[in-house]
Amino acid sequence: MDNRSNWHRIAYAALIVIVVLTGMLVSNAYHLQLLTFIGINTLLALGLNMLMGYAGQISLGHAAFYGIGAYTTAILTVHYAISPWLALPAAILIAMAIAYIVGVPTLKLSGYYLGMGTLGFGMIVHILFREWSGVTGGASGFIGIPPLELGPVSFSSGRNYFYLVWAIVLLSLIICRRIIDSRLGRGLRSIHDGEKAARAVGVNTGKLKLQVFVLSAAFSALAGFLYAHLVYFISPGTFDFITSIRIVTMVVIGGMASIWGALLGASLLTLLPEWLHSFSEFEMVVYGLILMSVMIFLPQGLTRGLMDIYERSKRQPDR
Amino acid sequence: MQEVLQYIFSGITSGAIYAVIAVGFSMLYNSTELINFAHGEFVMLGALSFVTLSGPFQLPLLPAFILSVAGVAVIGMLFERLAIRTVRTPNPIVLIIITVGASIFLKGVGMLIWGKDAHTMPPFSGHPPLDIAGAKLLAQSLWIVAILFITVAGLHLFYKKTLTGKAMEACAISQKAAWLTGIPSKFMVLLAFGLSTGMGAVAGVIISPITMSSYDMGTMLGLKGFCAAMLGGLGSLWGSVIGGLLLGILEALGVGLVSSGLKDATAFLLLLFILYVRPSGIIGSVEVERF
Numbered sequence: 001m002d003n004r005s006n007w008h009r010i011a012y013a014a015l016i017v018i019v020v021l022t023g024m025l026v027s028n029a030y031h032l033q034l035l036t037f038i039g040i041n042t043l044l045a046l047g048l049n050m051l052m053g054y055a056g057q058i059s060l061g062h063a064a065f066y067g068i069g070a071y072t073t074a075i076l077t078v079h080y081a082i083s084p085w086l087a088l089p090a091a092i093l094i095a096m097a098i099a100y101i102v103g104v105p106t107l108k109l110s111g112y113y114l115g116m117g118t119l120g121f122g123m124i125v126h127i128l129f130r131e132w133s134g135v136t137g138g139a140s141g142f143i144g145i146p147p148l149e150l151g152p153v154s155f156s157s158g159r160n161y162f163y164l165v166w167a168i169v170l171l172s173l174i175i176c177r178r179i180i181d182s183r184l185g186r187g188l189r190s191i192h193d194g195e196k197a198a199r200a201v202g203v204n205t206g207k208l209k210l211q212v213f214v215l216s217a218a219f220s221a222l223a224g225f226l227y228a229h230l231v232y233f234i235s236p237g238t239f240d241f242i243t244s245i246r247i248v249t250m251v252v253i254g255g256m257a258s259i260w261g262a263l264l265g266a267s268l269l270t271l272l273p274e275w276l277h278s279f280s281e282f283e284m285v286v287y288g289l290i291l292m293s294v295m296i297f298l299p300q301g302l303t304r305g306l307m308d309i310y311e312r313s314k315r316q317p318d319r
Numbered sequence: 320m321q322e323v324l325q326y327i328f329s330g331i332t333s334g335a336i337y338a339v340i341a342v343g344f345s346m347l348y349n350s351t352e353l354i355n356f357a358h359g360e361f362v363m364l365g366a367l368s369f370v371t372l373s374g375p376f377q378l379p380l381l382p383a384f385i386l387s388v389a390g391v392a393v394i395g396m397l398f399e400r401l402a403i404r405t406v407r408t409p410n411p412i413v414l415i416i417i418t419v420g421a422s423i424f425l426k427g428v429g430m431l432i433w434g435k436d437a438h439t440m441p442p443f444s445g446h447p448p449l450d451i452a453g454a455k456l457l458a459q460s461l462w463i464v465a466i467l468f469i470t471v472a473g474l475h476l477f478y479k480k481t482l483t484g485k486a487m488e489a490c491a492i493s494q495k496a497a498w499l500t501g502i503p504s505k506f507m508v509l510l511a512f513g514l515s516t517g518m519g520a521v522a523g524v525i526i527s528p529i530t531m532s533s534y535d536m537g538t539m540l541g542l543k544g545f546c547a548a549m550l551g552g553l554g555s556l557w558g559s560v561i562g563g564l565l566l567g568i569l570e571a572l573g574v575g576l577v578s579s580g581l582k583d584a585t586a587f588l589l590l591l592f593i594l595y596v597r598p599s600g601i602i603g604s605v606e607v608e609r610f
Contacts, residue, residue: 058412105595111411112354113598116549120590123542123583131580241538245419252416281431288424292402295417299408 008177011260012170019166023159032158034274036230039165040223041266045250046172046259047219052248053256054180055212056192057107058115061122062247065217067129067239068095069224074142074234075135084148088225095221096214103213107206110195122244129236141235148229155229165226169263172219176259179215188212192257220247253294255301264303321453326575327568328451332460334567335467336526340544341551341559342471343518349491349554350511353414357398357422358519359541363429365391365520366532370438380443388520395516396509403512404505422538429534437531463525470521471560474514478556487511491554539583546586550593552600561601 026032048062072091076082082090106117129136136142147156148164155161179185187208190198199205228234246269254265272290276283298305340362347355365387372383402417403409446458478484489497490507498504522540523532530536543566551562566586573581593600 052412058415060415109594109598113594115354115411115415116545117591117594119542120546120587120594123587124591127580127584127587131578131584241542248412249416249419252412256412282427284423284427284430286427288420288422288427291420291423292417295413295420296402296405296407299406299413 005181012174015170015173015263019163019170023163023166029158032162033230034270036158036162036165038267038270039162039169040226040230041247041250041270042169042263043172043219043223043226044247045254045262045266046169046176047216047223048247049251049254049256049259049262050176050179050188050219051212051216052251053258053261054185054188054192055209056195057110057209057213058248059118059213059216060115060241060244060248061118061120061125062216062220063239063241063243064122064125065095065099065220066224066227066243066247067125067234067236068098068217069221070228070234070239071129071136071142071224072221073225073228074145077146078142078144079135084146084225084229085150088222091225092218092221095217095224099214099217100210103210107209107213119241119244123241126236126240129239136236139236141233143233145228145232145234147232161230165230168222168226172222173259173263180259184208184211189257249291252301253291255303255305258301258303261301261303265301268302322575323572324452324454326571328454328456328460330568330571331564332457332463332529332567333570334547334564335460335463336522336540336563337544337547337566338467338560338563339470339518339522339525340540341548341563342474342556343515343522344545344548345551345554345556345559346474346518347511347515348548350487351508353403354418354545355515356415356418356541357425358515358544359537359539360422360425360429361391361395361516361519361537362523362526362540362544363532363534363537364394364425365523366527366536367429367433367438367523367534368520369524370440370527370532371433373440374438384524387524388517391520391523392513392517395519396513398516399509399512404508422541426534426537429537433534435534437533438527439531440527442528457529459528463529466521466525467560470518471556474518475556483510543586546590549590549598549600552602555600555602558600558602565601 022035026035044062044066048059051057051059069091072094073084073087076087076090077084102121106114106121109117130139132138147154148161149155153160155164180188187198187203190201190203191205191208195205227238250265250269251262252265253268254263255261272287273283276286279286294302300308340358343358343361344354347353347358368387368390369383372378372387373380376383378386398421402421403414406413406417442457442459443462444458448455448457450456478488486497486502487507487510489500489502490504494504497507522544526532526540544563547563547566548559549562550566551558551560566589569589570582570585573585
């Protein structure tokens with residue numbers, strides 16, 4: 001076993017301990033929900049990180065897949081009275097199918113153009129949620145989404161849902177780690193470092209980019225499913241351009257090309273607005289300033305940036 | 320027929336505003352290859368400072384116009400100096416996040432100064448609407464279109480006839496080569512930010528009499544302006560004008576003839592269409608980052 005995978009195992013174990021302890025110690029329903037949101041946002045950031053951090057392709061429309069996941073399960077469980085557990089694969093498959101159809105022409109673009117293509121797609125899906133009121137409930141939203149149940153276990157309580165979400169997060173972290181260390185992951189990193197060079201050595205870059213785009217859509221749809229059954233009510237405002245940007249921000253602030261960066265970014269960006277409430281009117285100003293300063297001073301994100309600072313401080317005494 | 324003409328008139332009005340915003344995007348992209356996601360917020364700052372200067376401060380229209388545009392341009396240059404030039408690794412993703420951060424910051428500032436209420440402004444002149452073949456053309460629409468063409472013609476002359484303008488074009492072609500010939504390329508980038516955000520403010524000023532201005536008006540306007548710039552060809556001055564007008568007219572026709580739900584979707588459907596079919600835009604060099 002090399003050092004790195006040992007390190008990851010310790011981190012997984014630490015995460016399990018933290019999750020179990022938090023679940024036992026935190027009893028405030030609001031705090032539990034907030035921690036559950038961190039888990040959902042981690043899934044979003046993790047999916048996008050596979051695309052942005054590893055393959056180097058930006059998406060400014062990922063809230064669309066988040067929304068597709070949430071709306072699919074809402075429509076299937078409420079309109080058609082289908083069990084949520086059957087709606088889950090449907091939600092993920094529909095998001096993946098849409099990602100495939102959209103990805104084929106969009107991923108041919110690069111740089112700002114890719115950003116704009118995905119932005120346009122995200123806006124169109126958002127408008128669809130808002131305007132297709134016969135199916136989606138329109139601007140006023142979709143109510144009455146049922147809670148999750150598994151045999152005798154009900155996930156309507158905050159603590160059970162918290163455990164469910166974090167179990168899925170842990171599983172997803174492991175899956176992503178495995179993918180990154182696989183042939184697919186190596187191919188992705190080669191695209192990030194130089195798409196032309198990757199193609200020259202025989203990496204099918206078009207296919208790989210499409211695969212990772214579809215994969216990240218699946219994670220977003222999973223997050224959307226969990227979100228819908230957590231709050232029982234969804235509205236188009238949750239899946240707008242700002243949300244897409246927030247997911248990108250989580251990835252970038254946490255640190256690209258790092259699964260733990262996704263966790264850190266999601267935690268910070270979910271908690272930040274809570275801390276900023278004390279700033280009340282200055283909330284937006286402070287939020288904007290934080291975003292800008294992190295990017296100016298630690299453009300690699302917090303994980304890498306803080307590690308660099310730590311290493312530099314360790315090296316200092318030698319000089 | 321009369322209805323269609325009415326739609327086209329209102330389309331040209333909003334299209335001219337998109338065009339002014341698109342020109343701002345294009346100018347900045349030309350000199351810096353950067354897309355400023357905070358551009359819409361500069362439109363908001365222009366609109367609200369104009370409303371304040373001509374309302375509570377009782378300045379006549381022209382000084383209020385010039386002051387608010389100049390003020391916003393200075394803020395834009397400060398933004399470049401403090402948040403863009405200081406970036407150590409200027410790759411697209413980092414710059415996108417910084418400008419997004421700036422947009423949230425500016426929106427917050429706008430909310431602190433002007434509150435959450437919408438502000439209104441009387442039209443520039445009290446002329447009654449013109450009646451053309453049964454359709455009404457507002458005097459404000461004429462003002463908007465006139466200001467669009469005056470500013471774009473002015474910019475065109477600036478780029479083609481003045482030394483500074485030519486230096487900026489040189490920077491757009493190659494910053495390094497321009498720097499080697501003695502052009503202060505960093506100053507040119509600063510100037511490009513000033514001009515671009517100033518154009519944003521112009522859009523804000525001319526839109527303020529026909530819509531409510533509030534701290535959160537910028538995002539959608541910015542995105543639509545961006546779509547218009549892409550449609551015409553990012554980096555092309557006249558392309559942006561064509562893209563803006565086309566977007567405005569198609570949007571108005573879509574709302575009038577098909578469905579009002581289509582209003583905001585038009586811009587983004589057109590954006591996807593142009594990206595897939597001809598990413599260089601209607602006017603614009605064929606060379607784009609596309610494989």
